[in-house]
Amino acid sequence: MSEKERPSKAERMKMPRQPMPEQDPGERARNFKEVPYGYSPETAMLEASRCLECKKPTCMEGCPVGIDIPSFVNLVAEGDFRGAVRKIKETNMLPAICGRVCPQETQCEAKCLLGKKSDPLAIGRLERFCADWERASGQVELPDIKPATGKKVAVVGAGPAGLTVAIDCARAGHHVEIFEALHKPGGVLSYGIPEFRLPKAIVGAEVKNAENMGVQIHYNYVIGKTDTLDELLEDFDAVFLGTGAGLPLFLHIPGENFIGVFSANEYLTRSNLMKAYDFPNYDTPIPRGGCVAVVGGGNVAMDSARTALRLGAEKVMLVYRRSRNEMPARAEEVHHAEEEGVDFHLLTNPKRVIGNEKGWVTGLECIKMELGEPDASGRRRPIPIQGSEFEMAVNTVVIAIGNSPNPLVPQTTPDLKVSKWGNILADEATGRTSKRGVFAGGDIVTGAATVILAMGAGRNAAASINEYLETGEW
Amino acid sequence: MHEIVKASKIGPDVFHFEVIAPKIARKRKAGQFVVLRINETGERIPLTIAGADPGQGTITLVFQVVGKTTAALSALKEGDSIQDIAGPLGKPTHIDNFGTTICVGGGIGIAPLYPIAQALKNAGNRVLTVLGARTKDLFIMEEQMRRVSHEVRICTDDGSYGTKGLVTNVLDEWIKELDNKVDFVMAIGPPIMMKFVAKTTLPYGIKTLVSLNSIMVDGTGMCGCCRVSVGGETKFVCVDGPEFDAHKVDFELLMQRLQAYKEQENQAMEIWRSNHEIPA
Ligand SMILES: Cc1cc2nc3c(=O)[nH]c(=O)nc-3n(C[C@H](O)[C@H](O)[C@H](O)COP(=O)(O)OP(=O)(O)OC[C@H]3O[C@@H](n4cnc5c(N)ncnc54)[C@H](O)[C@@H]3O)c2cc1C
Ligand code: SF4
Ligand code: FES
Numbered sequence: 001m002s003e004k005e006r007p008s009k010a011e012r013m014k015m016p017r018q019p020m021p022e023q024d025p026g027e028r029a030r031n032f033k034e035v036p037y038g039y040s041p042e043t044a045m046l047e048a049s050r051c052l053e054c055k056k057p058t059c060m061e062g063c064p065v066g067i068d069i070p071s072f073v074n075l076v077a078e079g080d081f082r083g084a085v086r087k088i089k090e091t092n093m094l095p096a097i098c099g100r101v102c103p104q105e106t107q108c109e110a111k112c113l114l115g116k117k118s119d120p121l122a123i124g125r126l127e128r129f130c131a132d133w134e135r136a137s138g139q140v141e142l143p144d145i146k147p148a149t150g151k152k153v154a155v156v157g158a159g160p161a162g163l164t165v166a167i168d169c170a171r172a173g174h175h176v177e178i179f180e181a182l183h184k185p186g187g188v189l190s191y192g193i194p195e196f197r198l199p200k201a202i203v204g205a206e207v208k209n210a211e212n213m214g215v216q217i218h219y220n221y222v223i224g225k226t227d228t229l230d231e232l233l234e235d236f237d238a239v240f241l242g243t244g245a246g247l248p249l250f251l252h253i254p255g256e257n258f259i260g261v262f263s264a265n266e267y268l269t270r271s272n273l274m275k276a277y278d279f280p281n282y283d284t285p286i287p288r289g290g291c292v293a294v295v296g297g298g299n300v301a302m303d304s305a306r307t308a309l310r311l312g313a314e315k316v317m318l319v320y321r322r323s324r325n326e327m328p329a330r331a332e333e334v335h336h337a338e339e340e341g342v343d344f345h346l347l348t349n350p351k352r353v354i355g356n357e358k359g360w361v362t363g364l365e366c367i368k369m370e371l372g373e374p375d376a377s378g379r380r381r382p383i384p385i386q387g388s389e390f391e392m393a394v395n396t397v398v399i400a401i402g403n404s405p406n407p408l409v410p411q412t413t414p415d416l417k418v419s420k421w422g423n424i425l426a427d428e429a430t431g432r433t434s435k436r437g438v439f440a441g442g443d444i445v446t447g448a449a450t451v452i453l454a455m456g457a458g459r460n461a462a463a464s465i466n467e468y469l470e471t472g473e474w
Numbered sequence: 475m476h477e478i479v480k481a482s483k484i485g486p487d488v489f490h491f492e493v494i495a496p497k498i499a500r501k502r503k504a505g506q507f508v509v510l511r512i513n514e515t516g517e518r519i520p521l522t523i524a525g526a527d528p529g530q531g532t533i534t535l536v537f538q539v540v541g542k543t544t545a546a547l548s549a550l551k552e553g554d555s556i557q558d559i560a561g562p563l564g565k566p567t568h569i570d571n572f573g574t575t576i577c578v579g580g581g582i583g584i585a586p587l588y589p590i591a592q593a594l595k596n597a598g599n600r601v602l603t604v605l606g607a608r609t610k611d612l613f614i615m616e617e618q619m620r621r622v623s624h625e626v627r628i629c630t631d632d633g634s635y636g637t638k639g640l641v642t643n644v645l646d647e648w649i650k651e652l653d654n655k656v657d658f659v660m661a662i663g664p665p666i667m668m669k670f671v672a673k674t675t676l677p678y679g680i681k682t683l684v685s686l687n688s689i690m691v692d693g694t695g696m697c698g699c700c701r702v703s704v705g706g707e708t709k710f711v712c713v714d715g716p717e718f719d720a721h722k723v724d725f726e727l728l729m730q731r732l733q734a735y736k737e738q739e740n741q742a743m744e745i746w747r748s749n750h751e752i753p754a
Contacts, residue, residue: 181694183511183518183558191696220560222694226497246696250708257701257708257727259734266697274517274691280745283517283543284691285738359730408694408713 006049006077017119018047029309029340032195032277041081044129047122048076052113059123062111064456067091069108069123076126085134086141088127093143093167093209094160094455096135096202097189099128101299102452103330135205142213146173151469154179154236156223156409159187160451161442162242163210164458165465169240170213172466179221179232181408184273187244188443189451191273192265194303196310197333200272224408229416229438238437238465241424242458245443246406250399251295255353260287260361264300264400271307287396291315293364294342295350296400297322302333304398305342316342317392321349321369321382347371347382351389353397364392403448423447431461436474439465475555476510479532483753485614487539488582489548490524496531498523498561504593505567505586505685505717508533509693511558512546519543520690520712522586523562533559536585536614539752542742548752563693564716567683571598573657576648577623578604578641578671580663584615586685587662592622594660600624602648606641606667610634642670649678656680661720665729672720682720686711686728689735703727 007015022028022036039047051073059069068087075084088095102108104124112120134140153169155162158180166176184190186203211217223229223243232239248263250256267286270276276286292308294301297320308316318337320327323346327334338344347369354363368388371380405422417425417434424433424440431439441457443449468474480492498508507522525534539545550556567590575594579587584605595601603623607613608631620626628636629644637644641663649656659682661671668684675682688700688711695713702709705722709715 181560182692183560220558222560222563225561225563225694226501246694248696248698250698252708257703257731259731263698266691266699269691269697275515279738280742282515283742285517285735285742358733359727406695 009052012050012052013114013117015046015050017050017122018043018125020122020125025336025339025341028196029306030312032310034199035196035336038132039125039129041079041133044076044126045079048073048126050114051077051121054113058111058113059108059121062108064107064452065091065459067108067127072130073121073123073126076130081130081133084130088130089141089143092455093164094206095127096131097160097198097206098452098455099124099126099131100198100202101193101330103450105331107452135202140205140209142209143167143171145171145213148175149173149469151175151238152177152236153465153469154232154239155242156229156232156239157181157187157242157244157442157444158185158207158217159242159244159442159454160189161244161454161458162187162240163207164455165240165242165439165441165462166215167210167213168459168462169465170210170215172462174466174469176215177236178215178217179223179227180217180219181222182273183219185217185219187242191269192300192303194268194272194307196306197303222408224412229409229413233437237469238439240431240458240461240465241409241433241438241440241444242442242454243406243409243444245403245448247404248399249402249404251350251401253350253352255355255361256399258353258355258361259359260395261353261397261399264294264296264304264398265403267304267398268300268307271311277307277311286311288312289314290395291317291393292396292398293317293319293350293392293394294398294400295319296402297327297329298400298402299329299333300402301400302329302337304400305337306340308396308398309340309342313396317345317394318342319345319348319350319364319366321347322379323347323371326379349382349384350397354391361395361397362393364394364397365389366392403443405444405447421447429460430464431457432464432474437468475557476559477555478550478552479530481550481552484536485612487548487752488614489537489539491535491537491547492527492530492532493535493556493559494531495533495559495561496528498559499526499531499533500528502526502533502562503566504569504589506562506564507693507716508535508559508561509563509690510556510560512543512550513557516546516557517543518558518691518693520563520687520693522685522716523589524585525589536582538582541739542746545743545746545750545752549750560693563712565714567593567660567717569593569597572681574600574602574652574655575658575660576602576604576645576656578606578645578659578661578663578667579619580606580641580667581608581612582614583663583667584619587660588615588618588622590660590662591619595622595624599658603627604629604641604644604648606630606644606663608632640670641667642674645671646674649675649680654678659683659720665725665732668720668723669725672723672725676721683717684720684723685716686718686723687716688728688731702731
């Protein structure tokens with residue numbers, strides 16, 4: 001489609017946002033295959049041609065890494081997919097992942113002018129299309145790598161923050177080694193986000209690209225245990241800490257240690273990383289069937305609830321103490337969860353887990369809530385309605401109320417400054433910490449956030465590492 | 475990949491492996507453990523490091539066959555490899571010259587007790603050891619324990635070796651014999667044994683530590699699967715432990731939580747047994 005053939009601006013305003021074909025809800029709620037199939041080239045070009053080509057595009061402001069959205073979209077509209085991927089990869093090395101998991105409705109797509117009159121341009125879907133097209137073409141282009149500098153960078157944690165730093169530092173010609181505590185790379189992308197939302201083959205392909213650029217990965221290597229940060233500094237010129245927010249929070253209500261109460265981290269790790277959904281072909285067990293209550297309203301809660309359905313639960317209840325408007329999950333995830341049959345109990349808060357004499361969960365006592373004045377986060381504070389307690393009969397309870405920073409590295413590095421919540425203190429623009437040669441970014445600094453913010457932090461830190469290695473100035 | 479350089483059977487269903495893991499061999503301290511995964515489809519299980527040879531770059535793992543994973547592990551031979559080993563995990567035992575210490579080991583618990591007794595002796599403690607098992611054939615590592623103890627007393631449930639009775643009887647008598655001049659007790663064994671050791675030492679007010687063996691996944695504090703209640707507070711065994719004040723541990727909860735996957739474990743074991751055997 002050449003520029004001239006594109007519909008007029010007025011026509012574009014009337015074109016509907018192209019839906020992405022997806023598995024039927026009834027069927028997909030019982031399998032672990034990815035839900036949407038993605039755009040075909042024709043649909044992608046049609047969707048891209050809706051772009052109004054604004055003189056002053058605002059969508060880019062909405063993207064935390066500032067992808068040149070109008071340019072890549074235009075290339076898609078022209079059918080130049082290779083060019084579009086190159087454009088995206090100038091700023092985002094992991095588009096197949098971001099296109100799938102970014103909360104587009106509050107980022108790039110929230111700023112799209114089309115959204116004022118009708119539906120915003122499907123930027124995330126287009127990004128995903130480009131990345132998938134490149135992978136399917138079998139010719140994934142690696143960025144140019146500068147001549148070797150002889151400098152060594154250690155990256156702790158193979159999540160999105162760490163992987164981004166590794167790629168960007170390798171590009172600059174540095175020798176990069178990643179140290180990862182688990183036996184697989186990806187961080188939350190592997191152990192947290194389920195296969196049906198982010199196929200692990202995609203994470204694997206992105207990691208392979210990093211390895212093809214010369215990045216070495218050491219698995220089962222826990223910094224703070226196998227080696228301390230100070231020991232790494234003896235061998236490396238700079239260290240990046242991207243250890244994430246891996247410490248699960250519990251509700252601290254009675255009965256939380258009954259058998260059948262899980263942190264979302266445990267539940268999802270068993271299913272995703274350890275493939276318990278394929279027990280006994282894989283050895284890790286997980287409870288199947290029965291009634292499951294999931295506590296929380298974010299992506300983690302949606303992933304847990306939808307995993308429970310796929311593990312054969314008869315009934316899955318989502319218990320969230322605020323209303324739908326306050327749910328932090330991606331809109332698409334809430335929509336998918338509802339379509340698949342997750343039963344939403346909004347304005348409801350758990351009070352106590354009930355168990356039998358053998359220690360197994362049998363129920364969850366909850367109380368109804370109403371919304372009061374806005375709190376510090378700007379969201380209306382939920383207040384319990386006295387006397388509204390009721391009991392849900394469940395055999396499994398999954399607590400998905402958030403995670404706090406992983407303490408292993410700070411605990412063993414006394415001169416690394418942390419906040420009172422345990423987040424590593426690092427400069428937002430440069431990722432520099434209180435310790436010379438040590439940088440940090442992603443969830444370990446910000447607290448549990450998003451993939452794209454972790455990547456953005458990684459990008460900034462890498463630029464600053466590259467500068468530090470060149471100038472030696474701290 | 476971690477090659478098994480030595481594999482032997484040291485008791486009924488109890489195996490002793492030396493495995494290549496140079497970094498862990500150099501780093502590990504008494505009381506720490508590893509989390510391992512045999513192969514791509516395997517689960518992650520914790521095993522205490524029973525010893526290490528930094529020169530050879532090997533660690534010693536002693537385990538009893540209790541389920542599919544340990545059964546599959548036992549079937550590995552010298553020259554075979556374990557896919558993943560992460561460690562050393564958990565806090566090392568706090569070793570000091572306490573004075574007179576009694577180390578209590580029950581069954582397979584003697585293996586993780588060994589490096590601790592060794593460290594306590596090296597730190598100048600008078601190390602007295604009580605070892606117990608159901609019956610004579612089940613004793614492991616007695617010789618090694620003798621080498622790191624000033625005195626060893628032995629008991630069996632059926633009286634086939636040493637005194638007839640439980641470790642707690644022997645422990646109680648010994649404390650009395652020493653006129654309550656015992657500064658520290660370290661106990662590792664089945665949860666029920668540790669529970670009763672705690673009960674035995676409580677009236678004497680002797681500081682007592684136990685090493686807990688809860689179910690784990692990551693072993694780095696990420697999942698909370700290993701949680702226990704200590705003094706009314708929830709703790710993660712993998713990062714806050716594995717050792718805790720015996721007088722504060724809720725052993726009932728620990729024992730209940732260890733049952734969480736019994737059904738699946740039995741199922742997996744049956745499937746494994748249908749075409750494998752535990753080595754003789
Ligand atoms: C279930 C779930 C669903 C989510 N869904 C979305 C979504 O849809 N969209 C979105 O944008 N965000 C989502 N998020 C949030 C997003 O995944 C995180 O913000 C992001 O992964 C943070 O990246 P990171 O690199 O900082 O840390 P992580 O991804 O947490 O990676 C940290 C890595 O460091 C390793 N590590 C930790 N400590 C050590 C150590 N001491 N030594 C060595 N390695 C160590 C960990 O094993 C891990 O691999 C979700 C999170 C969860 C849990
Ligand atoms: S990276 Fe995320 S925010 Fe940026 S354009 Fe892509 S989907 Fe939008
Ligand atoms: S095993 Fe996961 S937190 Fe301890």
